[in-house]
Amino acid sequence: MDILNPVRQWLDQFEVQDSKIAHRIATLIPAQCPFERDITVLGHKIAHIPPLCKLNPLYEQLVGLRFRALCYLADVCGEDIGAYI
Template identity: 70%
Template sequence: MTTTTETTAELTPEQTGTWIKGLLSVACADGHFDPEEQKLIASLIQDEIAPDIDIDHFSPVTDAELVAAFGGDRPLAENFLRTAVMVGLANGIYSQSEDAELQRFCRALGLEVDALESLKHTLDGRHDAGEHTLRLLDPVRNWLDDLEVKDAKVARFLCRLIPPQCPFERDITLFGRKIVHIPPLCKLNPLYDQLVGLRFRSLTYLADECGEDITPYC
């Protein structure tokens, strides 16, 4: 499998729209797309990124759309798939429905990504942060780290979707007694560092390459 990830041409408006639609398809796949987050991202899409996408009547990206946008360009298709995987990981849990959507993307684009198999060890949170699990995830960790951000609209979307910091841990109490402890996201998600890295690269691209003010994302 090739490890080349960089593409030289900028995305066309059609490619950008399909890219964002694909990421939204993953974000909505498990039915846990937070309403406030959905409202924020809808505003960003309609105003800045892909105004043709109607998030109130959203339909997942089709196989034909994926092939038209990324077919025949493996580095571009893999970069799209990397961002789609990271969207699936953004809430700390990689679900069966998200995995099914990503596998559909692979089939449509004719990709065989061995690293994705290691993600199955995290399905629905059925994992721990033990050394064995972390070793099993090394292939997908390395594959995700190869991603280079090359499109401003995609970078803005990722900065909105990926949390700016690891959420604080907290205790849930009932009648003055602690009944459950929720650890921070970075402890729940063994690939959290990859999400942070992608967000940082997106911010750096917007600031250094596009000359944008990134304070709204911080």
């Protein structure tokens, strides 16, 4: 049984209908995973930290929500979304 399934469904069905909420979503959810890093010492790679957001079980739903928020801002509100990309 997937205990996160109700949250996944809610995020997938969430309709962005307010520009303030769309701006907040676009600001809070990053455009790309900020955590992937290579650790180097004296020019030698000693470790690699994978993109941790890929381990987030809600990652796909959050990326979809951000996309819908940006589409709302661009298509419905006619705003320039260049600052969020």
